[in-house]
Amino acid sequence: MTPIIRETDAIVLDSHDHGESDLIITLYCRDNGRITAIAKGAKKSKRRFVNKLELFSFLQVTLRQRNSNSLALLQEAELHSGFIQLRQNFTKYTAASVIREFTLFAIRDGEEDERFYQLLLWSLHMLNKGEPHLQIVMLFLLRFYDYIGYRPELRHCFSCGISELSSSDFRFNTSTGSLICAKCVRAAGQSGIPLSPGTIKMLESCQHSSLERLHRIKVAESSLYEALNVLHRYGRHVLQRDIISWRMLRKTIRSEMTEWTNYR
Ligand SMILES: [Zn+2]
Known part of the structure; x- marks a missing residue:
């Protein structure tokens, strides 16, 4: 043969x-x-x-x-x-490790997706270059769920369909991967993680942006933490397990606060 x-x-x-x-x-x-x-x-x-x-x-x-x-x-x-910088800098290495762990848990041998390959390469390149690590992890995860078939639905409440973000208080329900409005949370006894309108808009525009423009999107610090929290908890539901390196990533948040502000 x-x-x-x-x-x-x-x-x-x-x-x-x-x-x-x-x-x-x-x-x-x-x-x-x-x-x-x-x-x-x-x-x-x-x-x-x-x-x-x-x-x-x-x-x-x-x-x-x-x-x-x-x-x-x-x-x-x-x-x-x-990508030598990734191995020489704890913060970058930790962020790359989170990306690696999500990939290894979610993708099996033989599964191929050119978009995912480009996303992975883009993320490692951006981290290596010194782009803000938490923002790169957030952007990676947002696209990652999309490519593995769990795209977060951020346009309207999955239960009643309401989409006027400014007039309603929304949450993110990890079981459905969608927004749910406060009214439906109360009526249907559903639960969800609070998401502010600004963060929802930011996430939605990141879903639609091309990879080339993605790192130029300005993300407010409060939105970034809010988004990371939701995407991490969504990952627990999707993968049915904890991401071990997330604990290390959390440690980089405080020590990076000053550096984080300097990136802006
Ligand atoms: Zn609703």
Whole structure:
């Protein structure tokens, strides 16, 4: 049988030891989505993959598979970018780790989405460049839910359909992934996390903005925290688990307050 050879760009999401000399690598590829591959001899012969298989590295890879069900062999890897800043700065690393964890929990091997690949690459690039880390995490999550089929509905109350944001008090219901108005909360005994009209508008415009313009959107600090809280709690519902690195991200909030203000 002729082996399948693939050449594609990819981001390293995970890496662990396999035996004495090999590494098992999880990649998110431009053309093939998430793939697990074995890098033979990567631990012993450092020369072949030197500094290339670190977390978050952006590579061009050559993958070889006997058939579509077999474990891929990582034949070659060329470094496009090591995103070195992500590994040298605690705040950036933490934000990238949150993004990585959401990705690993939500996306399985074989699942591919070019939009998601672009979002992942954009997020790591923005963090590496020094864009405000909390804002990048917030923007990533907003798009991420969309691409995995859980787009937050932010236009109207899912129960009664009311959409006049200024005239109603809205909440976000994580079970439905939608807004619910205060009237329906009272009437139907539903619950939700309060969301101010300003934050709803900001999130909605971020949903519609192109990736190229996304980081230019000005987000007020109070809206950012409000949005992060909702998106994090929505993630708990969608993934049915906690995001371990979120605790570390929370630690960066206070220490970053001064730096955060300086970004504006
Ligand atoms: Zn309603």
